[in-house]
Amino acid sequence: MSSILNTWPWYITGPLIGLFVPFLLVVSNKLLGISSSFQHICSIVLNTKKFSVSGYNAASNRWKFLFVIGILLGGLFCKVLLTNPGTTFLPENYYTAKGLTLLFAGGFLVGFGTRYANGCTSGHSISGISTFQLSGLIATVSFFIGGLIYTHFLFSLFN
């Protein structure tokens, strides 16, 4: 009983994540992707008409907004029923003013970068590569270059 509360092994979770690609294709002819949901939130917060001018198709991305609401509820479900008490996912120093500033900057890069690149880890790395698209591979290499630069060269400056 205790093992289900621990981290599930990669050979269960990895394939399950991968199965969402055929699942969404068969169920609704959609390619798994998440970062467009940020634009959908923009289009809800701002005037939708104004936002549609910039080339954003709200109708075709509405499902991603519903999907991320589900992800949030999934996180809540795990917190309440499926995790050992005391489990944390963010370092303590992110609970300070300096940490929050860093998270804001990082979040901005995530939103800006994924839209500029037209996809994130799900849309490019998983959906893109698994459907044999060169852009998925190039994007994934770029994600890692960015991540390696921060972790190896910039991390020590900010922490």
Next chain:
Amino acid sequence: MKDIKFILSGIVFGVILTKADVISWFRIHDMFLFKEAHMYLIICSAIATAAVSVLLIKYFKIKSLDKKEIVIEKKILNKGTIIGGGAFGLGWAITGACPGPIFAQIGFGEWPAIVTLIGAVLGAYSYSVTKSKLPH
């Protein structure tokens, strides 16, 4: 009913992301430090599973539930793929969250992730208004 389907599948996806630990800043940090194989094994096995499934869909000409031909969206490849991808990589390493996990972190009660989300929405907005001036 159509909406419920996406919310329910999102819940399952959120549970898997959370239990896989891919929403953990510590796991992302260790991945970029090459300290452990966990994240690499998850990403690679996810891609492999998805690729085999997509090949099967193509080989057996499987139709979607509404009996239409399955069409795979073409992902654009341009300068943005590299520049934007690099920017996202920096953000991923800082926040310990790619877009899906941001929502799972919030649901899990890691409230600073709300700030990550606000940043991400503003970032997406900034892109949409500066798009025409950026190299593509």
